[in-house]
Amino acid sequence: MRRLLAAVLGCWLLAPALPCLAQVDSTPDLSLLQGDPQRGRLVFGPCRTCHFTEAEAGHGNGPNLYRIFGKVAGKQPGFDYYSAPLQAAQFVWTPAVMYAWLENPMAATPGTSMMSAGVPDPRRRADLIAYLQQVSVRTATAPATP
Numbered sequence: 543m544r545r546l547l548a549a550v551l552g553c554w555l556l557a558p559a560l561p562c563l564a565q566v567d568s569t570p571d572l573s574l575l576q577g578d579p580q581r582g583r584l585v586f587g588p589c590r591t592c593h594f595t596e597a598e599a600g601h602g603n604g605p606n607l608y609r610i611f612g613k614v615a616g617k618q619p620g621f622d623y624y625s626a627p628l629q630a631a632q633f634v635w636t637p638a639v640m641y642a643w644l645e646n647p648m649a650a651t652p653g654t655s656m657m658s659a660g661v662p663d664p665r666r667r668a669d670l671i672a673y674l675q676q677v678s679v680r681t682a683t684a685p686a687t688p
Contacts (some may be wrong), residue, residue, distance in 0.1 A: 582673025583644075585666045589658075595677040606655065609678040610635050625655040637671045644670065 586595070592604035600606060605621040613635055616628030628651065633639060643650050644667050646660040661667045 545558070574620075577668035577670070577672030579669070579676040581666075581671040582669035582671070582676075585661060586673055592656075594644040595674065607674060607678075610674060610676060611637060611640070623655065624651055627651050627653045637675065640674070641667055641671055 559599045589607075590603050593607045594600070594602055595607050597606070599608075601618070601621045605624075615631040615633050615635055616629075617625040617675075644661050646662065647654055647656050647658050648658040648660070650660075661670055
């Protein structure tokens with residue numbers, strides 16, 4: 543995973559507009575696949591200061607993270623406070639990209655307005671990704687009975 547992060551950070555150092563994240567392998571490693579969403583919910587606690595994971599909650603000081611995977615970074619409608627580097631971003635949030643980025647967002651995206659030291663522990667990052675995946679899954683509702 544350090545090799546992945548080094549490649550991503552190397553791209554950012556060469557091109558501040560973040561075009562290289564599209565080159566990140568979207569296949570997560572095994573530690574990412576084995577994240578625990580219940581532990582990830584606890585890891586997400588401090589993130590809730592700025593971000594919400596419920597669709598109906600809308601945006602906070604940061605963009606809403608409901609169904610974040612598959613979205614282009616810096617482009618969520620209704621959130622007007624993205625930093626310039628994220629506004630210029632052309633990458634899609636995947637679990638692998640998010641995993642690499644969350645190790646240290648401020649170092650990964652110089653100039654970001656996200657004031658977070660990130661989640662340096664790989665296990666906690668994997669748990670956080672598992673939580674974000676779990677809260678973003680559509681749940682089928684049972685049809686009403688007459």
